[in-house]
Amino acid sequence: MxxxxxxxxxxxxxxxxxxxxxxxxxxxxxxxxxxxxxxxxxxxxxxxxxxxxxxxxxxxxxxxxxxxxxxxxxxxxxxxxxxxxxxxxxxxxxxxxxxxxxxxxxxFPRVSREQKPMVLFKAGSVQGRLYTIGGKDDSVPVRLEGANGETLYCETDIDTAAQLAPLLFKQVRIHGKGEWERRQAGGWRLKKMQISSYELLEKASLKTAIERMRGVDGILWDSLEAPHGSILDQRG
The missing domain is CATH 3.30.70 (Alpha-Beta Plaits)
Known part of the structure; x- marks a missing residue:
């Protein structure tokens, strides 16, 4: 046998x-x-x-x-x-x-023993150069280029997308409910944000821009403390 x-x-x-x-x-x-x-x-x-x-x-x-x-x-x-x-x-x-x-x-398919990254859903803000607005569904994809050249993935409704269209290729700050992923090296990465509001960023001196920035990679956090010392917006 x-x-x-x-x-x-x-x-x-x-x-x-x-x-x-x-x-x-x-x-x-x-x-x-x-x-x-x-x-x-x-x-x-x-x-x-x-x-x-x-x-x-x-x-x-x-x-x-x-x-x-x-x-x-x-x-x-x-x-x-x-x-x-x-x-x-x-x-x-x-x-x-x-x-x-x-x-x-x-x-048999191998089991991944890597720990899944922490994911947090919280309101916040990101800023960058608006370079893509498009799609044919009710949820319109929006893309920004962050401070380090990274892509910031967002989406919004048709009306807001139409309002954003004249700001294409300009620096904007957007606010909304985001899905944030904890980086292994520390800090948070935006996976996707649902845009609730936005604003055009005026040209400012380097000092003013630095004072406005409270975070990294174009991410702005407010006063609620998150794990490992990151700061999250209290809204939503």
Whole structure:
């Protein structure tokens, strides 16, 4: 008989409850193909390894089935089981490799262990050079070029977009509800802002411009303190 092993990197056998183990085995049985030629054998220590054995004359057929599923062309039931196994690994923060007789057969989609950045929805202001107003939907995309050449993504309604149009290629300050993402290196990055109001920035001396700026990258914050010392607008 030949061996089939699902190697779960990130899970120890002691971490697997009987129900969770049953979940994995149920989906593996569907992936391999149900029948009397497949037999569950053991769970190996270390990173959990779910071992099964298959009759020699059925081994090649199982491997072909598994490879086809991984490439998106396998039977519907097996494809569903493959996706469910990937979901189980995602929930358990594990990576999976299917091996047979010591050789890797397929690699399940890898789990990203990177921490997702903090996202905050809060009113604020940004300023920059208005260079794009366009779109055919009720929500009109607006783009500004920030102080460091970065793109500031915004959107607004049709009426406000029409009012902004004469200010194209001019320096403006816009206000609205924004979606802000915490940078790994510190500070906040605007992902998108819904424009509620705006103003044309007059030409001013460098000193005046610096005094007006309270933040970085064209972002203006008011008096509500945010995590890690950033400042957020109290509006909204």
């Amino acid at each position: 030949k061996t089939l092993t699902l190697h779960l990197d990130g899970i120890k056998p002691a971490d697997l409850s009987m129900k969770r183990l049953a979940d994995y085995l149920c989906e593996l049985a569907e992936l391999y193909g149900k029948g009397g030629r497949l037999h569950f054998e053991s769970v190996t220590k270390g990173s959990a390894k779910l071992n099964a054995r298959v009759d020699d004359d059925h081994h090649a057929k199982v491997l072909l089935r598994v490879r086809e599923v991984a490439n998106g062309v396998g039977p519907k039931g097996a494809t569903k089981a493959y996706r469910r196994l990937a979901d189980l690994m995602q929930e358990d923060q594990a990576s999976g490799v299917l091996q047979s007789e010591g050789a890797q057969i397929i690699q």
